Amino acid sequence: MKTAREEKRAVLVALLRGINVGTAKRVAMADLRALMERLGYAGVRTLLNSGNVMFSAARAEPREAAQRIEKGLAAQLGVSARVTVISAAELEEIVATNPLSDVAENPSRLLVGILNDPADGAKLGEIVAKDWGDERVVLGSLRAGGAARALYMWMPRGVIQGRLNAAVSKALKDGVTARNWSTMLKLKEMTEA
Numbered sequence: 001m002k003t004a005r006e007e008k009r010a011v012l013v014a015l016l017r018g019i020n021v022g023t024a025k026r027v028a029m030a031d032l033r034a035l036m037e038r039l040g041y042a043g044v045r046t047l048l049n050s051g052n053v054m055f056s057a058a059r060a061e062p063r064e065a066a067q068r069i070e071k072g073l074a075a076q077l078g079v080s081a082r083v084t085v086i087s088a089a090e091l092e093e094i095v096a097t098n099p100l101s102d103v104a105e106n107p108s109r110l111l112v113g114i115l116n117d118p119a120d121g122a123k124l125g126e127i128v129a130k131d132w133g134d135e136r137v138v139l140g141s142l143r144a145g146g147a148a149r150a151l152y153m154w155m156p157r158g159v160i161q162g163r164l165n166a167a168v169s170k171a172l173k174d175g176v177t178a179r180n181w182s183t184m185l186k187l188k189e190m191t192e193a
Contacts, residue, residue: 002036004175008058009042009043009056009057009058010056010057010058010059010060010087010088011043011054011055011056011088011191012054012055012056012060012062012065012085012086012087012088013052013053013054013055013058013085013086013087013091013187013190013191014036014051014053014055014065014066014069014083014084014085015051015052015083015084015085015086015090015114015177015179016032016050016051016052016053016069016073016081016083016177017051017081017082017083017084017177018080018081018082018174018177019050019051019079020049020050020051023186025079025080025081027051027073027077027078027079027081029046029049031077032046032051032053032077033046033053033061035069035072035073035076035077036053036055036069036072038072038076039066039068039069039072040057040058041055041056041057042055042057043055043056045175045190046185047186047187047190048153048183050183052183052187054178054187054190054191055067060087062085062086062087062090063085065085066083066084066085066116067083069083069085070082070083082116082174082175082177083084084114084115084116084177086114086149087170088191088192090149091184091187091188091192092188092191093190094112094114094140094150094184095184095185095188097140097183098112098140098152099138099140099152100119100136100138100152100154102156103136103154104136104181106156107159107180107181107182107185108180108181109154109155109156109157109159109180110152110153110155110180110181110183111152111153111155111159111165111178111180111181112140112150112151112152112153112178112179112180112181112184113150113151113152113153113168113172113176113178114150114151114175114176114177114178114179115148115149115151115172115175115176116174116175116177117175118148118149118177120172120176121139121148121149123153123171123172124139124151124168124171124172127164127167127168127171131165132164133160134156134157135153135154135155135156135157135163135164135189136152136153136154137151137152137153137154137164137168138151138152139151140152151176151178153165153168153175153178156184159180165178
């Protein structure tokens, strides 16, 4: 049986941008879990080796948690990385409202980008309106303060060959972090376990 204190903890997911890609910004997942625990988070679990962390916090303030994790990474592990934090409820909404599920047949080629600042969605107007041929992009329904925060990108020829991901990265720089659909589903399963 859970105590009253455990009942009030919120489940959150942190997505670290650009770690363990190539030789730069290497972070062992054991070190990342230990850092999260030192920051006072509980139930810390990582997924894959690319900076996906599920944890619980006494207060569900994703922006504050992201800032704390970024500072901890820099101070304790010597790694500078942008961190985006979403709640388990937001993750559930991302999965439930996927507007590209009817066209995306390969989950490794469907990316979901989470905007750090929902206001950055305004920078994507031309990208979302453009005809990308066989590629598709939709600014999703995940809402934070009234603005969409999830960006769904279907790239049937692959992420590296696709033009869409490069255009989004150029427009938002480190203001977005993306995961493929398989990873999003695995993260959702973790939050439900």
